[in-house]
Amino acid sequence: MTALDVEAVHAFVAIADMKSFTRAAEALGTTQGAISVKLKRLEDRIGARLIERTPRQVRLSAQGAVFLDRARDFLAAHEAAVAALSAAPRRFVVGIAAHVAGPELPPLLAQLHAHDPGLRIEVRLDNSRSLLDAFERGEIDAAIVRREDDRRDGEVLAPEHFGWFGAPSFEHRQGEPLRLAALSPSCGVRDIATQALDAAGIPWTEVFLGGGSSAVTAAVSAGLAIAVFSERVAPPGTIEVGDRLGLPRLASSEIVLHSTLTDAKSRAALRTIAAVYREHRAPAP
Incomplete structure (x- = not known):
């Protein structure tokens, strides 16, 4: 019987979703080398190549496409089992400015849910100023907004033209x-x-x-x-x-992420947010 390693499956799903070893490593808070090792370990364990990588492209192999949905089910079952040990559900409120809530929003929410199914995600759409005010009042946990005026804090996710x-x-x-x-x-x-x-x-x-x-x-x-x-x-x-x-x-301006969260699971969710935005806002080759 083949036993799957959770971290290796996480690495595979992240690479498949991001289509990038670099972005997957960023989302999982590790290095590109570590991601490659985990993928190789998984491929060796199941005896099939899952990801095809060229200098210009990262894509699923035929076996990888078949395995992807099962890998998601495996991770969801694992997370559900772990979440069952927690007595209180966790809530994550993210504000996204209407002018930057583009095509990356659906994959962002999917990635957050896949990362931690036990996390209850709430999204607030508004203009950047209102969201920054709500963030400073402690009403939301994170804000993805257009940079306002000369405010220099926050993590830059992408340029905005x-x-x-x-x-x-x-x-x-x-x-x-x-x-x-x-x-x-x-x-x-x-x-x-x-x-x-x-x-x-x-x-x-x-x-x-x-x-x-x-x-x-x-x-x-x-x-x-x-x-x-x-x-x-x-x-x-x-x-x-x-x-x-x-x-x-x-x-031009910049899209920035504001958050003061410090716990490990929330910081991991923020890394996923940053990786998805950078992936979708990256310039075309």
């Missing part, structure tokens, strides 16, 4: 104020847009304000207004219209 996005059909009539959509008056990304327009002497008006991200997306997608979005989370079907409309270039 902004653009003016609108529907291909959007038209701006000369002599009329530029029509903008924004999340709320306290949204820092709104400030980036309005300050850039004011500095360039371009008149503007807000036609959608404070309706939430879905309302802003709907207004922009329908061609009623334009909005500033991170290039990674612009609504599907919209395009960058800044050059066509002669709009000013927008300054």
